[in-house]
Amino acid sequence: PPGDTAGCTFCHTSSEERCSTCHQRHQFNPVVARKSEQCKACHWGKDHRDWEAYDISIHGVVWQTNKWDPTQFDLTKKLSDADYVGPTCQYCHLRGGHHNVQRLSTVYTSMGMSNADRGAPLWKEKRDTWVSVCDDCHSPRFARENLQAMDEACKDAGLKYTETFKVAENLQLDGMGEPMPKDLHPDWAGEHIWSLKIGAYHDGPGYGGKQGQSGEFRMSNCSDIERICFESVGYWMTYIFKGMAHGSWNDATYCDGSFGMDRWLVKAKVASEQARRFTALEKKAGINWVPSEFWRKGDWMNELSGAKIVKEFPGKTIFDLCPEPGWLDTH
Secondary structure, three states, X not given: OHHHHHHHHHHHHXXXXXXXXXXXXXXXXXXXXXXXXXXXXXXXXXXOOHHHHHXXXXXXXXXXXXXXXXXXXXXXXXXXXXXXXXXXXXXXXXXXXXXXXXXXXXOOHHHHHOOOOOOOHHHHHHHHHHHHXXXXXXXXXXXXXXXXXXXXXXXXXHHHHHHHHHHXXXXXXXXXXXXXXXXXXXXXXXXXXXXXXXXXOOOOHHHOOOOOOOOOOOOXXXXXXXXXXXXXXHHHHHHHHHHHHHOOHHHHOOOOOHHHHHHHHHHHHHHHHHHHHHHHHHXXXXXXXXXXXXXXXXXXXXXXXXXXXXXXXOOOOOOOOOOOOOHHHHO
């Protein structure tokens, strides 16, 4: 809904369109744009924990304790001439003063948030570029060892979230996922598909859709175990990935990273066990459980696109209404 996403739009519409996002309106001073805090307005939070990971890393500590000393951080120099005592966000991600941030960033999903081979040839250029930045101050071996450490941490995290998802998936296939998709308010596309059915990974009628049909990660109007799965990969695995990428090892372990994923796996197992116990008791007692009305609709859920599609275009989804493939990506 507009009210919920108001904060999202300030970041997701400004950074790509306005120089003042980083250079600040009414100042437009390059010195301001070279300070790490300038990235903080957008790049922080549970699902993209960049600032926090940098801030409590050894690099962030060097910046915070030395940023007032021009002999350590001379921000009047062009970024291409920078000889800082430690890296700022801009030094690594805007290396040399270029503005293509993606060039020196990790690939969010395939290199950190999914069970992918991060050493695959597809990512070789990206990884080599990353190492070329680190070796401004460190040896290439040191950089590659840290990259490998990130890979191993992400691999372990992937095993944990796979197990967490499997617990929820088995509950769904056994008909005990509550509330069931058919009783839910439709998702944004006007579909009734299990909310963890991403891409073509979960095919078949047991998940509420057809082959290749995608569900959405719901942050509300979903069962507790589904929300737990979302947070496990969307939040705690992000802590691990971002923490290891920025040298913030506390983020990857104690600060709800690895430890958080452990706890959420336990929560998923508990939620599954309780659902199975309740189902057995209801069956024995002859109780026919019906989801509460608030799962089907809500005061704000009727504002979403799914409700409009179901009402105005019965039997259609948002994908049926697109004039051509890829239309949604640009509209």
